[in-house]
Amino acid sequence: MDFPVFHLDVLGNRGLIAGIAVLHVLINHGLAVGLMPLVACMEWYGHRKRDARWDALAYRILFCAFIVTTTAGALTGVGIWLSVSLVNPYSIGSLLRVFFWAWFVEWLVFITEVCLILAYTLTWKTWREGAAKRRHIRLGFALGLFSWITMAIIVSILGFMMDPGNWLADNTLFSGFTNPVYLPQLAFRTPLAATMAGVIALVLVPFFVGRDDPFRREAIRAVAVWTLLFCPFIVAGGYWYYGAVPEAMKDNLAVSVLTLQFSGWLDEFLLLVVGTAIAIVVVVQVAIVRPGLVPRTALVLPLLAILWLTAHFERVREFIRKPYVIGRYMYANGLRVDDYALLRRDGLLAYATYSNPLTPAEQASVPAALPPAERAAALDRLQKGKDVFMNACSRCHTTHGVNGVADHLHRMFGNRVWTPDLTGDYLANMHNAQPYMPPFPGSQAELGFLSTYLEQLQANREPVPGAQQAGITVRPESGSKLAVGERR
Amino acid sequence: MRLLSWMDAAPHRGPVLNIVMLVLLLGMIGNTALLLCVGAATIAVSAIGGLRRAMRAMASPDRSHLPLDRIAIWLPGATALGMCAVALLLIVENPASSVAHSLGLVLFAFELVMLVLPSERPSTAGVSKG
Numbered sequence: 001m002d003f004p005v006f007h008l009d010v011l012g013n014r015g016l017i018a019g020i021a022v023l024h025v026l027i028n029h030g031l032a033v034g035l036m037p038l039v040a041c042m043e044w045y046g047h048r049k050r051d052a053r054w055d056a057l058a059y060r061i062l063f064c065a066f067i068v069t070t071t072a073g074a075l076t077g078v079g080i081w082l083s084v085s086l087v088n089p090y091s092i093g094s095l096l097r098v099f100f101w102a103w104f105v106e107w108l109v110f111i112t113e114v115c116l117i118l119a120y121t122l123t124w125k126t127w128r129e130g131a132a133k134r135r136h137i138r139l140g141f142a143l144g145l146f147s148w149i150t151m152a153i154i155v156s157i158l159g160f161m162m163d164p165g166n167w168l169a170d171n172t173l174f175s176g177f178t179n180p181v182y183l184p185q186l187a188f189r190t191p192l193a194a195t196m197a198g199v200i201a202l203v204l205v206p207f208f209v210g211r212d213d214p215f216r217r218e219a220i221r222a223v224a225v226w227t228l229l230f231c232p233f234i235v236a237g238g239y240w241y242y243g244a245v246p247e248a249m250k251d252n253l254a255v256s257v258l259t260l261q262f263s264g265w266l267d268e269f270l271l272l273v274v275g276t277a278i279a280i281v282v283v284v285q286v287a288i289v290r291p292g293l294v295p296r297t298a299l300v301l302p303l304l305a306i307l308w309l310t311a312h313f314e315r316v317r318e319f320i321r322k323p324y325v326i327g328r329y330m331y332a333n334g335l336r337v338d339d340y341a342l343l344r345r346d347g348l349l350a351y352a353t354y355s356n357p358l359t360p361a362e363q364a365s366v367p368a369a370l371p372p373a374e375r376a377a378a379l380d381r382l383q384k385g386k387d388v389f390m391n392a393c394s395r396c397h398t399t400h401g402v403n404g405v406a407d408h409l410h411r412m413f414g415n416r417v418w419t420p421d422l423t424g425d426y427l428a429n430m431h432n433a434q435p436y437m438p439p440f441p442g443s444q445a446e447l448g449f450l451s452t453y454l455e456q457l458q459a460n461r462e463p464v465p466g467a468q469q470a471g472i473t474v475r476p477e478s479g480s481k482l483a484v485g486e487r488r
Numbered sequence: 489m490r491l492l493s494w495m496d497a498a499p500h501r502g503p504v505l506n507i508v509m510l511v512l513l514l515g516m517i518g519n520t521a522l523l524l525c526v527g528a529a530t531i532a533v534s535a536i537g538g539l540r541r542a543m544r545a546m547a548s549p550d551r552s553h554l555p556l557d558r559i560a561i562w563l564p565g566a567t568a569l570g571m572c573a574v575a576l577l578l579i580v581e582n583p584a585s586s587v588a589h590s591l592g593l594v595l596f597a598f599e600l601v602m603l604v605l606p607s608e609r610p611s612t613a614g615v616s617k618g
Contacts, residue, residue: 041556048554217608225560228567271588274578278595281571288564289607 001352005390006086007466012402013087013395018318020083022311024076026196029189029310031065032073032147034197036117038226039065040140045222047133053215059124060208061201066121070114077110086468088395090334091161091325098167098176099157106153109146116143148190155189156182158317163246163327184244188237191230196310198227199280199302202287206296217291220299224287227302231281246327249320252436256319257312261411273312276305322436331438333392340441348442349387354472356390358383359464365456385453386464387475388446399457399464406457418458420451427451503604511597518584524576527596531572534603538565541606560607568602575599 008016039062046054085092096103120139127136159181160167167176201223209216254263257270280302287294325332335343343351358379366378389405398404409418416422424447431439440447495501510530514523545551545561552558578592 045554045556049552221560221608222556225556225563228563229559231567232570271591274588275591278571278574278591281567282595282598285564285567285571285602288560289602289605291608 001348001354001391003089004354004467004472005356005394006468007356007390007394007398007464008401009398009463009465010401012398014318015402017080017083017087018315020076020079021318022314024073024080025314026307026310027068027073027076028147028151029193030196030200030307032069032113033144033151033190034193034195035061035065035200036147037141037144037194038197038201038223040137040144041226042222043140044137047137053209054219057205057208057215057219061204062121062124064204066117069117074114088325088334090336091330094326094330095157095160098160098171098173101173102153102156102177106150109149109153113143113146113150116146148193151189151193152186155186159185161324161326162249162317162321163244164329168328181241181244184237184241188234188241191233191237192310194230195227195234196306198223198230198284199306202227202284202299203296203303206299220287220291220294224284224291227284228281228288231284245320248435252320252322253316255436256316256322273309276309280305319436323431323438331441333395333438333441335392335438335441340439343441344443346443347446348391349384349446349475350477352387352391352475354467355383355387355475356464356467357470357473358386359462359470361460361462362386362456362464365460381449381452382456384446385449385451388442388450389453390466392441392450394464394466400461401463405454406461409454409457418451418455420448420455423454424448424451500605504601507600507604508597511593511600515593520580520584523579527572527576527579530600531569531576531603534600535565535569538568538603541565564607565603568599571599572596572603 007013039058042054042058042061046052046058081092116139120136120143123136123139127133156177156179160176160179162181163179164176165179167179169175202220205216205219205223209219254266257263258265262269283294283298283302287299321327323331324337325334328337330336362382363379366375366382368375370378393405396403397408400406409423412426413422426433427440427447427450430437440450442450495505507530510526514526517523542561542565546558575592575596578588579596582588582592
């Protein structure tokens with residue numbers, strides 16, 4: 001606990017990461033990994049058929065992808081790591097130590113990808129004939145390959161976070177990289193990216209080819225064939241992927257697919273997912289058999305559907321691995337499984353360098369009429385409770401915002417007073433009742449401090465600022481002990 | 489008379505209407521075993537028709553040798569067959585009054601139509617040689 005705690009008390013830290021990460025995945029899969037090979041195929045197809053219309057269409061679609069991937073795509077790519085580093089620096093630190101060389105290679109591949117997309121776009125108009133055109137088409141396929149390699153490396157890290165496999169025993173990069181979830185997830189994401197690219201291109205074609213141009217039907221039909229071609233592989237990859245997910249995580253499926261409140265609706269939701277997937281296939285089938293019958297608005301339906309399905313898949317993947325952020329190695333609160341015995345013995349705060357000062361609203365929860373010594377002791381207990389909350393809970397929970405602890409306590413205890421006795425018993429055993437929750441990491445005394453802090457949330461609805469707003473103080477006790485990571 | 493002339497205007501309208509009526513009838517009878525038998529037989533017959541059309545397209549003298557064009561001949565039929573199987577699964581696995589069962593019936597009818605409907609031939613008008 002060597003870092004000040006960044007905290008967003010309305011949106012929630014998870015909301016920040018999810019917003020950036022989902023946007024990046026949609027751009028990366030749809031406009032880079034999937035679309036670059038599709039554009040190269042369109043260019044190659046037009047070249048083989050000696051039909052310049054394909055060339056013009058491919059260039060326009062590429063230009064859209066170029067603008068989005070090099071702006072929003074690149075920014076969100078960096079944004080993921082920045083936001084994760086802010087919210088959970090311990091998990092990103094562990095991942096960096098394990099995947100250092102893989103990440104280094106990924107960085108080189110990414111730089112190459114950026115150079116290739118620049119070269120591919122900027123030479124389109126000049127490398128038009130003969131050998132130059134063939135070279136340009138090869139450039140397009142190379143760009144597609146490098147886009148895929150960047151995803152292939154990152155997918156390994158995502159798989160590792162779900163199930164590190166043999167890495168827990170031998171701690172080698174090879175074991176971490178070839179984790180049990182890696183290849184199944186890659187086999188799912190690759191055709192998903194290709195299909196998503198096809199769906200995006202289907203929406204773009206009518207913008208670039210006029211309604212009365214017969215080429216519009218030809219282009220829609222060809223892109224629809226590309227889209228449909230990869231659909232069976234998504235199903236096969238998804239089946240393999242689901243089989244590779246550890247059984248303990250599948251117990252979280254209902255809550256991860258929906259939320260705790262709606263977890264009883266899993267069957268209905270899965271039917272909605274199946275219906276949405278069928279709707280995508282149906283529109284694409286009609287686009288192949290009768291491209292002239294499909295209006296532009298109907299082509300937007302598969303796009304919205306696949307964007308929603310992919311975004312929701314990412315949500316499920318993120319949640320299902322709870323209570324861990326790195327399977328069986330680190331809990332979602334950033335604390336290592338192996339450190340728990342130590343933290344329970346010495347207390348969490350013994351290793352916390354920084355303290356998040358109490359807000360005026362929090363201070364006001366302690367009666368001003370108390371004798372000064374008693375009030376100072378009460379404020380000290382509250383301060384310790386807040387520090388426990390910030391270190392053990394705030395990575396996933398807010399106080400009253402998204403996934404707020406107050407809402408959960410209200411659901412469980414209603415309007416009864418949230419006394420430390422009432423909430424303390426629950427906090428001590430919550431991981432047994434709700435397997436996606438990590439066990440409480442601190443000492444028995446700290447459980448009491450946290451319960452005291454939670455009690456005042458029943459009346460105090462003021463948002464709790466993170467270190468980025470309220471600043472921090474250095475805990476006076478922090479100098480007496482080494483940080484957890486330094487004791488090994 | 490207007491209905492007859494509407495059906496005569498395009499050769500595929502008759503089979504499409506037949507399929508819709510067949511699925512409606514099977515749905516109203518509500519016997520899953522009967523639906524499975526008749527449905528499977530209908531798929532087989534439609535698949536044979538689709539196979540003949542695809543073989544003819546492959547043997548056509550003006551066919552393209554490019555992979556996309558070959559895939560485009562086989563993919564719609566193969567997909568429709570697969571989706572018919574999904575539809576039958578939805579029908580068989582869910583009770584008659586459920587949303588999933590109804591979705592299966594609609595999908596089954598749609599995919600049968602996809603099986604019997606010949607693809608539009610792409611027009612080559614307006615090709616500008618690059």
